[in-house]
Amino acid sequence: MEKFKVTFLPDQKTIEVEPDYTILQAALSAGISLNATCGGDGVCGRCKVILRKGKVVSRPTALLTPEEKKQAVYLACQTVIASDIEVEIPLETRLDEGFIEKIVLPSQLKGLPLEAEEIVLPQRQLPEVSLEDRPLVWKLYLKLNPPDKNNTTADVERLINATRKITNSNSVQISLQNIRGIASLLRDAQWQVTLGLTSCGQNLEILNIEPKDTTQRNFGFVFDIGTTTITGQLIDIAKKQVLGTKAVYNRQAVFGADVISRIIFAEKNDGLEKLYEAVVSCLNDIIRQLAVEHKIDLNDVFSAVCTGNTTMIHLLLRINPYYIRRQPYVPTVQFVPPLRVTEVGLRLNPRAMVFFVPGISSYVGGDVTSGVLATALDKQDTLGLLIDVGTNGEVALGNKDFLIATSASAGPAFEGSGVRSGMHSSQGAIQRFCLNRNAQIYFDTIGNTLPRGICGSGYIDVLAEFLRWGIIERDGRFKLLCNPHIRDNNGEKEYVIVSSDKTAVEKDIVICESDIENIKRAKAAIYAATSILLKKMSFSFKDLKKIFIAGGFGTSLDIRNAITIGLLPDLPVEVFEFVGNTAIAGASAMLLSQRQFERAKRIAENMAYLELSDEPIYMDEYMAALFFPHTDLERFPSFGH
Amino acid sequence: MAIEQLKECWQTKINTVTIGATAEQGGSRLHTVTVGGQTGLPFLSAEAEIPYKPQIAFEIWDILPLDWPEDLMRVYGGCLANPLEWAEKCVEDFNAGLLCIRLQGAHPENENRTPEQEAHFIQQLLRQIKVPIIILGCGDDEKDNAVLCACAEAAKGERCLIGSASSNNYKTLVASCIADGHNVIAQSPIDINIAKQLNILITDIGLSADRIVMDPTVGALGYGLEYAYSIMERARLAAFSGDKMMAMPFICMIGQEAWRSKEARASQQDFPTWGEATARGIIWEATTAVSFLQAGADILVMRHPQAIEKVRQYIELFNI
Incomplete structure (x- = not known):
């Protein structure tokens, strides 16, 4: 099938897209984030772009001035690409991501990777899902009967009736934006479309309509938003397969290491906004990297499930967590309803939904x-x-x-933070460790590569072996027996686990007394x-x-x-x-x-x-x-x- | 009808620790002092077995005491400058059964006496005095490690009580107490958990639990007494509930704390309404001591003979 080339300026990023793509969709596929707070419904007027070359088809809008129209300004979400084009993205349309570069890590987190890292989780099967059960957002392929003079049911009712028949739902909802585009979409697609559906109580909502059968292209993300670590996983919903998992240190850590100091920071001017930007940039990093690695078009991601402690969820939703730390410790919300992805700020298909795992209390999420x-x-x-x-x-x-x-x-010690040579359970982490009676060290790293640091399970082994062989006292301090592995580093004793020449990080992997104290x-x-x-x-x-x-x-x-x-x-x-x-x-x-x-x-x-x-x-x-x-x-x- | 007396029965008793060794036991003391062994809280002799009375040790310095008020100094007359005479006076005149020697002269900021000098002094003292002794360091960790080791060796076989081991500095002292057959004082900063941790660390090195006496660090009346009191009480309740690592007798530095307080030192001239200074200091020390007896103290280290006499009477009065 014919594809169009779209080049974004000033990025000079080019991407090939299907002919029915809007500029907003193309930008998302190219990994460029545009400001589109309404989720591509054409009502916020934020996604203005300038067409430099090529042909487009644009839906009428009142959000552009005649002046802007004359200067070839278009709303990216309302403009379908009709040839190879070149588009310039003005600064105000682009979502600011400069924030990430600006952050400075506090000393206890120095040296930790801020980039998302592939992490290795214990092997696990995704649960079997029975046939009557459905994913939170699922796809339904429909071959509709075209209208003729004996069947003049309107397009929307035709679609909804067919949907109701197959799904046994009483009520099916559809947004005005979907209704507006439906006539040409159904006809262009020769009445064969795929719906993105989600259940809302007894109701079914049509989130999205795509031409042809795209039921195999349904992906989702899940996130565990921890105080120290954010973990994200990309899942192929159609195949019920985990594609990849990544973790990143929560960038909010620069504003405080624990939940309470984050809440205090949120009470300051702009504090909430900064914390939000930090966490959402982490999630979007994971999204972008997993999508690139697994060659997933983000337009095919319709759902995300977020879980995490109550404060983290408040901050992701820019809800003031003020009362969480005040007696009687009441959070603003425990059961967050499904939200539109654009309200949350994740860079998925703008029509995607974000679901939140309900929490239990202010401190159990x-x-x-x-x-x-x-x-x-x-x-x-x-x-x-x-x-x-x-x-x-x-x-x-x-x-x-x-x-x-x-x-x-x-505290974050078991997540590899606040400890000298700590790291996530990602490649190169020492995860198993033992000593023999001659103090010879044996260890395993994740991925069997050269060691880069020690993860939580590694620290547990190290301390247990140190206790077993009498290297540390039961209060965690090193015994003073002349041990060639123990040295003094600015007044603090540390045990060299691996010397720098045998690591992948060109520095010694050590454990010191303050690490042991934190653990x-x-x-x-x-x-x-x-x-x-x-x-x-x-x-x-x-x-x-x-x-x-x-x-x-x-x-x-x-x-x-x-x-x-x-x-x-x-x-x-x-x-x-x-x-x-x-x-x-x-x-x-x-x-x-x-x-x-x-x-x-x-x-x-x-x-x-x-x-x-x-x-x-x-x-x-x-x-x-x-x-x-x-x-x-x-x-x-x-x-x- | 008689009211039935409810009796609390605990699982564990406090360890007994014996200070001093007689000639048969390999030392040269004429008697020994044993503390601990009680099966219940102090004063509750109706429900608990209390085999040994609390003991009072007279505090003696190896140099002229630095910060003792004049009223306190006066009672010992001119002997303070000679620690051997001072010790003899305590035993002869005041009937002391236990002495606590504080080697303050070893401190680098005082006379900076060498380990050899102090060891020699201890040897002389043991030759002249026949009661069991407690030996305390000067408070400078590094110096104490050297001095107390030398003194422990000099006093080998005499089963002294030597202190203080703290969680930051315990290995050297404990090792030499093991080698030379002494008991050790485990000092903790009014903290029940550190007290326990230290006991574990000391027993881990190899000193048996019945050779440890805990110094919980107390405060004088009006200076945090209640806090120290409650820490001791909690430690005791834990011990009686089965925690063997808390079942050590207590030593309390009463004199040192009481005679630091303004109420014990201030002259009548400065505070006319407070009454006569000498009597006030004695009462202050005695009251502090009696309070800690109720918290469970087994050894009181005290300074004023008259305060000591009052506390002795108190102990006899309650027959504990």
Whole structure:
């Protein structure tokens, strides 16, 4: 089929597009972001471009002055490309992305990659979706009967009737913008079109109409927006396949390392806006890079599911999180309705929808809902526990009869931030580590490449081995025995794990006492939260039949080592299951299944919340856990054996 | 009908620690001092076994005390300049059963005495005085490591109580206490968790738990006494509830804290309504001491003989 070449100026970017493409669609395919707050409905008048060469067909608009029309200014969303063209994008039309270059990392995050990195998650199958179930946005190919003198039903009703018949829906909604374009679109496509559909309660909404059968071209993104790490995954909805996963450090970190300092920053002038720009630029980076790598046209992305802690979701939606940190800690919204992608600011098909996994409280967000869903904690007969190790460590306890969650601020150490040689669980991360009696080091990196740093599971192994071989004391300080691997670096002792000549980063991979301190705090917070949650519900660790460990710290986790350092309770290893990033797993299950999304709502509705800051014993529990594995060795009988 | 007395029964008892070794035990003391062993909170002799009374140690310096008020100095007369005479006076005149020697002269800012000098002094003292002793360093970590090691060696076999080990500096002292058969003071900054951590770290090196006495760092009456009190109480409750790493006896530096307070030092001239200064200082020290007895103190290190006498009477009165 004939294609047109579109060249964007001043970028000098050229792209080939189908003849029915608008300039806005072409720009998105080329990875250029235009200002289009109305989502391409032709009502905001922001996507002005100047035609330099070639022919276009434009729908009439009142948003351009006669002066502008004379200067060949067009609205990109209302202008269909009719030949090879050259288009200039004026500065005010372009969405500002200069922000990314401007940021300066705080010292504790120095050296961390801000670019999205391919990350490796534990292998996992996407869930089977039954035939009656549908993805959140799905496609329907229709071959309509053309009208004739015996059948003069109007175009829209013809389309809606056919849709209702196939889908058994009572009510089908369609936007005015879709109606306006429908007549020529149906006829040009010889009455064979594909609808992008989403359910809205009992109603079905037609998001988009495309010519011909494009049902195989339906992609979606899921995002886990963490305080420290943002993870995104591209999913081929038609094939039910994960195409790629990337992670990026949350750029909001420049404005504060934890949730509370972000909220304080949001209260300042422009603070909310800056935080929004930082987070949305992270998401758009992941989107752009995954699309390029997997050769996906972003016009074929109609849905995204976002999950994350409550504050992060507020900031993504530019909702002031002021009341989250004030008693009685009430968030503005817990169940965010599906939103148009342009309202959120993601660079997907402008008609795409963004869905949000419902949260539970101000400090337990949709990531926990996703985790409960992914691990099926809500379907267990026996008592189970989900521990999500993140900057905000969350713990959910329950079974099919009840669910309760709590959260504790753990810090980002297990995500590889705030630790000297820390990194994501991406290629080159040391994820397994052991020592022999001659202090010889053995390690595995993700992807079996030269090491670049240490990820969370690597740190757990390192500390467990250090304890085992008596390299550190139980308070985390290095013993003073002459160890050739330990050296002094400006007054701080550090252990060289890999010397620079054997790394891919040309600097020594080390672990220092302050790293150990940060990890100790993180594990103590999580252990204390877990222990108090059980105590409050009058259970003990022994009552737990299943413990799921979630978090982005590696592709695998040595449970014994995690017990040795006191992150996990001392129970038989069979009780534990490392499940990786369950926020992403749960969100992708929802992307593919309306039923799972409904189940997520039920989980969130039914889950109770325990506020740890109201628990006077939290500080005691936390302080008592600031030791390896714990100051109360009776809780860790297997330590030392 | 008689009202039934409810009795609290705890799982664990406090470790017993013995200070001093007699000739049969390889030392040269005429008697030993044992603390700890109680199975319940202080004063509750009806429900708890309290085998040993709290002990009071007289504080003695190796140099002329620097910041002691005159009223306190006067009671010892002219012997303060000679620590051996001072020690003898405590034993002979004031019936001291336990002495606490503070090697303040080793401090680089004082006389900067060498480890050898201090070791020699300890040897002389042990020859002259036959009661068990506690040895305290000067407070400078580096110096104390050298001085206390030398003194521990000089006092080998005498089963002294030596301090203080802190979480930042404990290895050298603990190692030499193990080598020379002494007990150790584990000092923590009014923090129950650090206290416990330090006990674990010390036992990890190999000193058995019944050779550790905890110094929780206390404050005088009016200077944070309540905080220290509650820390001690919590530690004790934890110990009785089964936490063996909290089950060490307590030593409290009463004199040092009480005689720092303005109320103990100020003259009557400056504060006419406060009453006679000497009596005030004694009362201040005694009240502080009695408060910490109630919190569970096992060894009180005190300064004024009259304050010590009052506290002795108190201990006898309550038969604890």
